[in-house]
Amino acid sequence: MKEPSQESTAAAMLADPRIRRWRWTAVAGVVAGVAVTLAAGWRLGLTVAVLVVVGDVVRRSRKSSTVAAWQKPSAAERRTEKQLKSLQRNGYVVLHARAVPRDDDGVSDGRIDHLVIGPSGVYAIDSEKWDKRLPVRTMSHLKLFHGPFNKKDRLDEARWEAQMASSILAERVGFEVPVQPSVAIYGPSIPWKVMRVRDVDVYAGNRARAYLRRRPKILTDGDVQRIFQAAEKALPPKYPD
Known part of the structure; x- marks a missing residue:
């Protein structure tokens, strides 16, 4: 390599x-x-x-999340994990809490909460718990706000993690592996089903399973297994046993 x-x-x-x-x-x-x-x-x-x-x-x-909070899955992550379990019978496999290596010599503090691999492609889902009292809104698919707070950094972070995972996996399986970043938000009401903001899909947390359904098949069973095996080796667990 x-x-x-x-x-x-x-x-x-x-x-x-x-x-x-x-x-x-x-x-x-x-x-x-x-x-x-x-x-x-x-x-x-x-x-x-x-x-x-x-x-x-x-x-x-x-x-941001504290170091202590990173030592175990959050409530939001567990809720998404529960939804994703039912997709296994449809040919999907999931890796939870995977670190994103920066290069062969080190690991960044980036983390993909749920890496989903299945017939419709590969998805990096991050689960977020936000204050339900503050509204969520977008501007021209370029900005995401939670109340007065601009979530640009959070979206850029999710997109960067997916891009890194895509590059790493492509090197190991020998073909292009697009990884779609997304953020599943729990707490506040989300006034849309799925909105793509700064190339990141944003939706209510309870729609995580529906988000992956009814998408065209682009990967064979063999492709899914090759990508899954590569991801297990290349993206180490963020919570080591």
Whole structure:
């Protein structure tokens, strides 16, 4: 198998939404620090830069899953898993909580909650529990909002994980393996059946099973098994035993 070049590895890392967010945090800290340094001296400037970075880390941690929460499936993941079990009789196989390797030497903190492989293709489903008190809306299939919160980063993250999985699986099975990213949302009412936003399918969590039904068959049973076996080896469990 062809080893990834340093250029391709670097490009994959820079495409990681998490790395882009940290890069902007660092830039914001430096800009704030320089501005205060010019006005009030380097000591205060350094303090402000550190406070900007720490404040952004705290803000993101409150909006994201904590490390402890990643040690076991969430309630939303379990609800989706229960729905997907019934698809096995229709030729679908599912891998839950799979890590997304960045390259052959390491694993990113990306995770696909449910990788579904079946006659109609391959799907990366992420299960999300959102505050039911806040409405969900879209703008021109390009923006997704939960109340006042723009979910662009979450959609970009889901799309990046699917793209990485697609590339990794294609290398191992020898043919193109498109992986469709999607987000199953529990909590708030979703005013549509399935909406594609920034190339990510978005729908109510209780429609996860229906989302996969009535789609045209594009993979043979042999294709499904080859992709499944490749995914078992290439995408390690996020929750190791």
